[in-house]
Amino acid sequence: MEICVFGAGSLGSLVGGLLADNHQVTLVGRQPHVDAIEADGLAITGAVDRSATLNAVTTVPATAELAIVTVKSFDTEAAAQALQAVELDGVLSLQNGMGNEEQLAAELAAPVLAGTATYGAHRTEPGTVECTGLGEVVLGPTDGGKSTLADSVGKAFTESGIETTVSAEMPRYLWEKLAVNAGINAATALARVPNGAVVETPGEDVARHAAREAVQTGRKQGVSLEPADAAQTTVSVAASTARNRSSMLQDIESGSRTEIDAINGYVVEQANRPVPVNETLTGLIKTWEKENDLRL
Numbered sequence: 001m002e003i004c005v006f007g008a009g010s011l012g013s014l015v016g017g018l019l020a021d022n023h024q025v026t027l028v029g030r031q032p033h034v035d036a037i038e039a040d041g042l043a044i045t046g047a048v049d050r051s052a053t054l055n056a057v058t059t060v061p062a063t064a065e066l067a068i069v070t071v072k073s074f075d076t077e078a079a080a081q082a083l084q085a086v087e088l089d090g091v092l093s094l095q096n097g098m099g100n101e102e103q104l105a106a107e108l109a110a111p112v113l114a115g116t117a118t119y120g121a122h123r124t125e126p127g128t129v130e131c132t133g134l135g136e137v138v139l140g141p142t143d144g145g146k147s148t149l150a151d152s153v154g155k156a157f158t159e160s161g162i163e164t165t166v167s168a169e170m171p172r173y174l175w176e177k178l179a180v181n182a183g184i185n186a187a188t189a190l191a192r193v194p195n196g197a198v199v200e201t202p203g204e205d206v207a208r209h210a211a212r213e214a215v216q217t218g219r220k221q222g223v224s225l226e227p228a229d230a231a232q233t234t235v236s237v238a239a240s241t242a243r244n245r246s247s248m249l250q251d252i253e254s255g256s257r258t259e260i261d262a263i264n265g266y267v268v269e270q271a272n273r274p275v276p277v278n279e280t281l282t283g284l285i286k287t288w289e290k291e292n293d294l295r296l
């Protein structure tokens, strides 16, 4: 399959590098990473140890059958506009936060799939990505149900050794992932601690509260998830990634804009009742972004 991975951050580089084993992959990213990959290939270290040969460019390629979008949620619209130049058979969003698939579908004619990934990845230096933990990709039609596109993309991933499940229940998976991110990301970023720290306090805590509020919001939209299960999943993810620094903590440490709008901010926007923990987390992260001139 001819695949364009749009976004050469940690997950995009890892997924692109793994897919390059069996597919023709073009990774769209920033200049220093692109130059390093063009010169020496992409080095994958950590839990997967190999070198991948793939094309790396800074603008969209002329052709691709599948686009995998891995950019930050606030760059989704720009990615969608750039991808309009390519005649695609399908698009897969592998991004954090909610609302990305809708933005892609609004700009692109090709069908859009939703996906979640639990692989841990960290971009160390240009041309290198470290796989910090093996995980799983779950993908499928955004509104649930089955599609031949989802089956063929699932097959392409599996052929490349990526643990993949094609799901007919993506709305549930997306809300579950949102709840975990709502619980872990802003709390770790504000407290400047690794994931494990936010669920170490016995009893009630911010992370569990935020995850429960997220799921209660999803339930109002017809998603069948239990708040107590979401709190438990948040604890398990935080425990299994205890030493990792969440993506939002990494954003804050590098002085970059965060994905707060698509995570806790999305919960606040969609809830038609008070969600005080998500409101507080959103307000504090936005205050930090504004103070650092990262939002208007």
Ligand code: PAF
Residues within 6 Å of the ligand: 096, 180, 181, 184, 185, 195, 237, 241, 244, 245, 246, 247, 248
């Ligand atoms: O955004 C992240 O960092 C990850 O999705 C998660 C699950 C919080 C683990 O670090």
